[in-house]
Amino acid sequence: xYSCIILEKGPVxxxxxxxxxxxxxxxxxxxxEIKKVFGGTRSRMALLLLMLLMGVTFYFAMSVExxxxxxxxxxxxxxVQKLRAAQKEWSGDLDVEKIGQVIAENRxxxxxxxxxxxxxxxxxxxxxxxxxxxxxxxxxxCSYAEGFREYDYYRADSLSEAEAGSxxxxxxxxxxxxxxxxxxxxxSGAEKAYLTGQYESLETxxxxxxxxxxxxxxxxxxxxxxxxxxxxxxxxxxxxxxxxAWRADAVFFASCHGRDRAVSAKVWAGVxxxxxxxxxVMLFYSTVVLGYLxxxxxxxxxxxxxxxxxxxxxxxxxxxxxxxxxxGYIGCLFMAGLCMLxxxxxxxxxxxxxxxxxxxxxxxxxxxxxxxxxxxxxxxxPDRLLQVxxxxxxxxLYTVGGRVIGAVPILLVVYGILAVAVLPVVYRxxxxx
Amino acid sequence: xxxVLFAPPMAAWRARLKMRSHFHYVLCLSEAKGMDISMKxxxxxxxxxxxxxxxxxxxxxxxxxxVYGLLxxxxxxxxxxxxxxxxxLRPTAGRILWDGQDIFALDGAYRRILGYLPQDFGFYPxxxxxxxxxxxxxxxxxxxxxxxKRTAVLLQxxxxxxxxxxxxxxxxxxxxxxxxxxxxxxxxxxILILDEPTAGLDPNERIRFRNLISELAQDRLVLLSxxxxxxxxxxxxxxxxxxxxxxxxxxxxxxLTAGMPEQVWLVSVPRSEVxxxxxxxxxxxxxxxxxxxxxxxxxxxKPAENAVLEEAMLEDVFLHYFGERAGGxxxx
Numbered sequence: 001x002y003s004c005i006i007l008e009k010g011p012v013x014x015x016x017x018x019x020x021x022x023x024x025x026x027x028x029x030x031x032x033e034i035k036k037v038f039g040g041t042r043s044r045m046a047l048l049l050l051m052l053l054m055g056v057t058f059y060f061a062m063s064v065e066x067x068x069x070x071x072x073x074x075x076x077x078x079x080v081q082k083l084r085a086a087q088k089e090w091s092g093d094l095d096v097e098k099i100g101q102v103i104a105e106n107r108x109x110x111x112x113x114x115x116x117x118x119x120x121x122x123x124x125x126x127x128x129x130x131x132x133x134x135x136x137x138x139x140x141x142c143s144y145a146e147g148f149r150e151y152d153y154y155r156a157d158s159l160s161e162a163e164a165g166s167x168x169x170x171x172x173x174x175x176x177x178x179x180x181x182x183x184x185x186x187x188s189g190a191e192k193a194y195l196t197g198q199y200e201s202l203e204t205x206x207x208x209x210x211x212x213x214x215x216x217x218x219x220x221x222x223x224x225x226x227x228x229x230x231x232x233x234x235x236x237x238x239x240x241x242x243x244x245a246w247r248a249d250a251v252f253f254a255s256c257h258g259r260d261r262a263v264s265a266k267v268w269a270g271v272x273x274x275x276x277x278x279x280x281v282m283l284f285y286s287t288v289v290l291g292y293l294x295x296x297x298x299x300x301x302x303x304x305x306x307x308x309x310x311x312x313x314x315x316x317x318x319x320x321x322x323x324x325x326x327x328g329y330i331g332c333l334f335m336a337g338l339c340m341l342x343x344x345x346x347x348x349x350x351x352x353x354x355x356x357x358x359x360x361x362x363x364x365x366x367x368x369x370x371x372x373x374x375x376x377x378x379x380x381x382p383d384r385l386l387q388v389x390x391x392x393x394x395x396x397l398y399t400v401g402g403r404v405i406g407a408v409p410i411l412l413v414v415y416g417i418l419a420v421a422v423l424p425v426v427y428r429x430x431x432x433x
Numbered sequence: 434x435x436x437v438l439f440a441p442p443m444a445a446w447r448a449r450l451k452m453r454s455h456f457h458y459v460l461c462l463s464e465a466k467g468m469d470i471s472m473k474x475x476x477x478x479x480x481x482x483x484x485x486x487x488x489x490x491x492x493x494x495x496x497x498x499x500v501y502g503l504l505x506x507x508x509x510x511x512x513x514x515x516x517x518x519x520x521x522l523r524p525t526a527g528r529i530l531w532d533g534q535d536i537f538a539l540d541g542a543y544r545r546i547l548g549y550l551p552q553d554f555g556f557y558p559x560x561x562x563x564x565x566x567x568x569x570x571x572x573x574x575x576x577x578x579x580x581x582k583r584t585a586v587l588l589q590x591x592x593x594x595x596x597x598x599x600x601x602x603x604x605x606x607x608x609x610x611x612x613x614x615x616x617x618x619x620x621x622x623x624i625l626i627l628d629e630p631t632a633g634l635d636p637n638e639r640i641r642f643r644n645l646i647s648e649l650a651q652d653r654l655v656l657l658s659x660x661x662x663x664x665x666x667x668x669x670x671x672x673x674x675x676x677x678x679x680x681x682x683x684x685x686x687x688x689l690t691a692g693m694p695e696q697v698w699l700v701s702v703p704r705s706e707v708x709x710x711x712x713x714x715x716x717x718x719x720x721x722x723x724x725x726x727x728x729x730x731x732x733x734x735k736p737a738e739n740a741v742l743e744e745a746m747l748e749d750v751f752l753h754y755f756g757e758r759a760g761g762x763x764x765x
Contacts, residue, residue: 025571032568039559247555251616254519254549255572256541262572 029262033269036242037235050231054224054281061220061285062292064212067131071124080212080293086132087210088296094136094304095205099164102136106156136208138306143170148178148310168204171309175199183395186372191397194404198312206304211297213290214317215305218324221285222387225328226360228281229335229386233356235277236270236336240344240430241352249433259431266430267340267423274336275329282325302392313392313406324388327412331385334415335359337422344430359383379407382415472532472623472654473497474518479527481513481678488513490678491527500650502669503658504747506755510678511658512552515628518656519549531624545574548622552629552658554613558602562593562612565601566619573620580619587615591645607638611645618649625655631664643667666747674754681754690745695731697749698740702726710736717752 037043066079066086074082092098109115115126130137140156144163179192187195243249252258298318302308308320315323335356343352363383366374378384379396388408396407474496481489489510503511516522518529520536520543529536536543556565563584570580588594591611596604604612610630617625630646631639639661646657647668659665665672666686673683682689697717702710707726710716714736718729729743730736731753 025574025576028571028577029568032564032571035560035564036557039557041559246557247551247553248557249555250516250519250521250551250553251549251555251569252572253521254544254547254551255569256545256574256620257572258544260541265572 026261026265026268029257029265030268030272033239033265034272037239037269037273043235046231046234050227050281053227054285057220057223057227058285058288061216061289064216064293067124067128069125069128071121071128073124077292083131083212084210084294084296087135087212089132090136091209091296092207093205094139094167094208096164096167098205098208099136099140099167100161102133102140103156103159103161103164105133106130106137106140106159110157135211135304135306139304139309140167142306142309143167145174147182148174149182171303172196172199175310187395187397188399190399191404194397195312195395198314202301202303202314206301207299208304209297209300210294211300211305211317213293213295214297214321216293217286217289218305218320218389220289221324221328221389224281224285225324225332225386228278228328229332229356229360232274232277232332232336233339234353235273236339237343237352237355238349239266239270239340240426241347241349244347245349253433263427263430267427270336270340270426271333271423274332278329278332282328286321286325308393311392312395313408315392320389320392323392323408323412327385327388327391327408330412330416330419331382334382334385334419334422337419337426340426341422341429344426344433347433360386380410380414382411384408385411385415473530474624474654475528475530475533476518477528477530479514479517479529480525481510481517481522482525487678489517489524492675492678492680493527494673494680494683496654496656498652498654499670500647500655500657500668502665502672503656503675504660504662504665504672504751505658505675506660509660509675511660511675512628513678514675515549515626515656515658518624518626519547520544541574545620546623548617548620548625550610550613550617550627550630552632554609556601556609556612558600560601561598562588562601562604563597565612566616569616570619575620583619583621584615587618590618590648591615592641607634607642610634610638610642614642614645614649623653625649625653627655627657629659630657631659631661639664662748662751672747674750676754686747689747689750693731693745693750693753695733695749695753697743697745698730698732698736699743700728700730700737700740702728702737715752715756717749 038047063075064080064083066074066083068074068082090098090102109126109129112126112129114122114129117123117126137156140159141152141154143166144155144159145151176196179187179195238245243252252262255262297304298316298321300317302311302313302315302317302320305317338359339352339355342355343349346352359381360383363378363381366378375396376398379391379394380398384391384407388411391408391411394407397404398407398410399405400410476492476494476496479489479492480487492510492514503514505511513522517524518536520540523537531539531543531546534543557568560568566584566587567577567580570583571577575583584597585594588597591614593608593611593615596608601609601612614627614630617627627646631642634642643664646655649655650668657665657669669686671683671685672689673680674689675681682692684692695715700710701722702725704721704724704726707719707728710728710730711719714728715731716728717731720727720729729749730740731749
């Protein structure tokens with residue numbers, strides 16, 4: 001008979017003592033909830049599979065090649081070191097002088113017998129000499145392209161040093177031409193002005209450095225985040241519904257804390273699993289890739305990567321990384337929250353586990369509709385959070401309170417709020433089961 | 434500041450006050466044997482409807498300390514009634530009061546004194562027995578140290594101390610049921626509700642389980658539902674017969690047998706006449722002996738010249754009220 005009388009010296013003391021013990025009990029229940037999730041063979045197998053897939057992704061992310069003086073391809077850490085050394089020689093501000101030097105160096109290599117040769121081996125040797133300027137050369141191809149959406153790999157080969165001065169101006173000019181032509185009807189006047197303003201206000205010259213580590217990290221980040229999310233969905237899908245599947249719900253709800261603290265523990269366990277696994281995976285991924293390929297170039301503007309040349313956000317590489325990992329976390333938390341909500345509402349883990357699949361893959365099908373209105377909606381769907389790196393490159397603009405704003409800040413704020421807001425809904429839904 | 438959940442007389446609890454920490458004093462009433470604590474669970478005109486089906490239909494009764502046996506055929510409404518008593522289902526009409534307060538308003542405070550073993554006892558398959566009990570203890574509001582002590586005591590009591598590290602999914606049916614009763618007892622409940630606790634157990638396990646329940650039933654309100662008459666007969670002080678969602682009759686075994694309008698007769702007949710008797714009378718037992726059959730018949734009148742009057746048992750009462758449906762699955 002557990003009814004008890006508790007005497008306390010005063011209200012302040014009671015509150016402090018109770019908070020401490022309640023917190024301890026709550027943590028213990030969270031521990032047991034997590035144990036329920038990972039106690040099963042299936043969950044452990046899922047984790048093993050996640051590790052395996054991560055291993056494969058890590059392998060591809062760390063695969064870097066270097067072409068040596070003999071035109072042979074090298075791989076491994078030695079290749080990374082050589083590529084790094086070659087590109088480091090060109091680090092610094094990409095001013096007119098540096099651009100001119102790159103154009104001259106590119107032409108010099110092209111004019112060598114190896115550069116002119118059509119023999120594979122000799123071409124490879126010439127390519128090997130260009131590896132130090134390869135990234136800047138790509139930027140030249142973007143800047144001096146025929147149109148905003150054009151890319152000509154050989155454009156840099158036809159440039160002269162005299163054209164170096166228009167390197168940054170071209171970026172703005174091509175945008176303006178595109179907005180006045182092809183994209184005339186896609187954006188409002190305010191949005192066009194916003195884009196042009198963003199381009200014009202970007203600080204130049206860009207600081208350039210070897211940044212292969214970040215490039216590779218960003219390239220495979222969406223894969224890592226999506227795989228992690230799918231596994232997280234699988235893990236949290238059963239937190240609520242399994243009580244019913246195991247027919248343990250009667251004892252659970254008939255217990256003293258079965259309709260309050262024990263349900264909170266389930267919610268916190270879900271948040272804990274998402275937080276723990278996501279950050280372990282992402283930090284491990286970042287550490288391994290950057291540790292292997294180097295974290296140089298963290299302070300370069302994202303536009304120094306040819307894939308982000310057109311990006312209108314003013315960000316450094318390090319800031320882009322933060323947005324990717326934070327966005328991924330918010331996305332995972334939101335999707336896992338929805339997953340738990342479906343689990344609590346329908347009492348079905350099968351339906352719950354489908355939530356992340358639908359949220360991730362449905363936008364891919366809708367994207368084929370090619371409608372401006374649909375694209376506006378797609379730009380704000382939560383799958384974008386799992387691929388913030390790519391979302392930074394999209395020209396998704398929205399007008400909020402008379403201010404034009406890109407999709408990424410909206411995604412982070414809106415889904416950040418929703419990810420937190422969904423948790424009490426899950427709690428209430430399950431308490432009323 | 435004093436927080437009183439269920440206040441006993443001042444003098445009694447003061448004598449048993451224990452200091453738990455510098456600022457925290459706890460009195461466990463379970464240790465206060467012999468204390469006059471009035472426990473009363475009042476069920477007032479309780480009804481539960483599921484769409485067109487009325488599972489519980491205007492049940493009213495008052496339960497105090499003791500073992501109550503809720504007897505009825507499958508579908509009589511026993512489980513629905515028990516689930517309402519455990520706050521798992523909200524009644525369509527009526528109230529359940531614990532010491533005058535609505536149990537749904539009491540919420541966690543009521544569940545704190547409740548122990549429940551559901552008919553379909555589920556568990557976490559990958560938890561060990563000890564982990565399972567520690568977890569249930571935590572959601573029942575027991576502190577870790579108390580949970581560890583209580584778990585050890587109960588594992589001894591239910592005879593599972595040796596398998597405390599075994600995973601739940603690897604236990605036999607009887608062992609699982611014993612874990613079930615242990616979890617129900619973790620918080621030393623004042624109200625213990627056991628829904629078909631012996632269903633599916635072999636005879637040895639059933640006897641063992643019955644004894645265990647009797648042992649645990651002291652000083653608390655135990656409501657035990659079953660359609661197995663012998664279980665109730667052995668351990669219940671008072672029996673509630675439930676039929677079509679209603680308590681049709683209640684009382685001790687003696688009350689029920691004495692109040693039965695029919696008498697019990699023992700008749701020896703040729704085997705060829707057995708069918709004829711079963712058609713005309715309620716036959717609670719047929720025993721074949723050397724070419725003839727000995728029938729146990731319920732009848733207001735003497736069914737045959739050679740019929741001998743027998744003392745009625747609870748099984749006969751069950752047959753009287755439930756008729757042919759009493760012979761349903763698993764009934765003994």
